[in-house]
Amino acid sequence: MAQNEFLLEMKGISKEFPGVKALDGVTLQxxxxxxxxxxxxxxxxxxxxxxxxxxxxxxxxxxxxxxxxHANIHNSKDALNLGISMIHQELHPVPFRNVMENIWLGRFPTKGIGPLQLFVDHQKCIRTQRSYSEN
Ligand SMILES: Nc1ncnc2c1ncn2[C@@H]1O[C@H](COP(=O)(O)OP(=O)(O)OP(=O)(O)O)[C@@H](O)[C@H]1O
Ligand SMILES: [Mg+2]
Structure with missing residues (x-):
């Protein structure tokens, strides 16, 4: 259970591409x-x-x-490790995979026998996702 008022805060985010300031001090809480x-x-x-x-x-x-x-997010793996997923805009999600699979891409919980954790644990995906939305 989060102890802070905000689970996520993006403060004063700016991002400029050549010729266009896409974000100018954006705050999202x-x-x-x-x-x-x-x-x-x-x-x-x-x-x-x-x-x-x-x-x-x-x-x-x-x-x-x-x-x-403060979160140090240098790449998508960092984001995934912090529990952040992104379902990309059209054309970018992995086709023939459902929303749940796209959410867990790159960090599927696995199940198996002993060290042979070879199978995706779909039930754990669903349980964990539910607990994120309930907390
Ligand atoms: N990689 C990039 N290189 C250069 N300019 C970019 C890049 N990505 C986005 N932009 C520019 O930054 C601005 C914001 O684009 P962005 O894609 O974030 O908008 P958006 O709100 O998601 O739009 P849409 O509703 O069309 O998805 C636009 O002017 C876009 O052309
Ligand atoms: Mg967009």
Missing amino acids: VRPGTVHALMGENGAGKSTLMKCLYGIYAPDAGEIILDGV
Whole structure:
């Protein structure tokens, strides 16, 4: 259970591409157990903000705080290890895989016998995902 008011805080995030400032000091605060829709016109910077959270882009400025702790996210593996998943915009998700599998991509819990943990534990995926949304 999160102890902080916000499970996620993105503070003062800026990101510039050649010729375009995609994000200019953006702040996003997410309380535990809440669902948010980030809305804006095409090119508003929604995907860029999420890519900064997911370690695809390094922000030029700003800070990401997870459950009160500064998060060092240098790549998507860092993000995944911190419990952050990204289902990418159209054309980018892995086709022929369902939403749950896309969420767990790269860090599937496994099951098996002893050291032979060779099978994806789908039930654990579902249980863990449920506990994230309930907490
Ligand atoms: N890799 C990139 N290189 C250069 N410019 C980029 C890059 N990615 C995004 N941009 C630019 O940054 C701005 C924000 O783009 P972004 O894709 O974040 O918007 P969006 O809100 O997700 O739009 P959409 O609703 O179309 O998905 C746009 O002007 C876009 O052209
Ligand atoms: Mg987008």
